[in-house]
Amino acid sequence: MPAYKTGKRTQQYSNDFKIKAVLWSYEEHRSVKEVAEALDIHPFMLSRWRKEYREGKFGMTKHRKTPAPEGKLQEQDELKRLKRRVAELEMENDILKKWQRFQAEERRKSTDS
Known part of the structure; x- marks a missing residue:
């Protein structure tokens, strides 16, 4: 889950965690806000991850909704x-x-x- 870097108190999330969060937020009956609250992250962060996921920045091919x-x-x-x-x-x-x-x-x- 989150790991702290030395010197700063910012959390670093793994790409796997981000991808799972994004995929969870893409489910039809879920909203970004609900998923963010469940994962204890800010909804803006999850929205940013979704954008990065669509752009293929997590080392994957670009995601397009089928x-x-x-x-x-x-x-x-x-x-x-x-x-x-x-x-x-x-x-x-x-x-x-x-x-x-x-x-x-x-x-x-x-x-x-």
């Missing part, structure tokens, strides 16, 4: 479209509820006078 299969891309696009539509319909529903409340108050006001 393109998702065409079917998966279509599913993701469909999911995004459906989420937008749900949000739109929820907003319309809220507006209709507000209008209904407004009209009910107007009716109450007209019957009270």
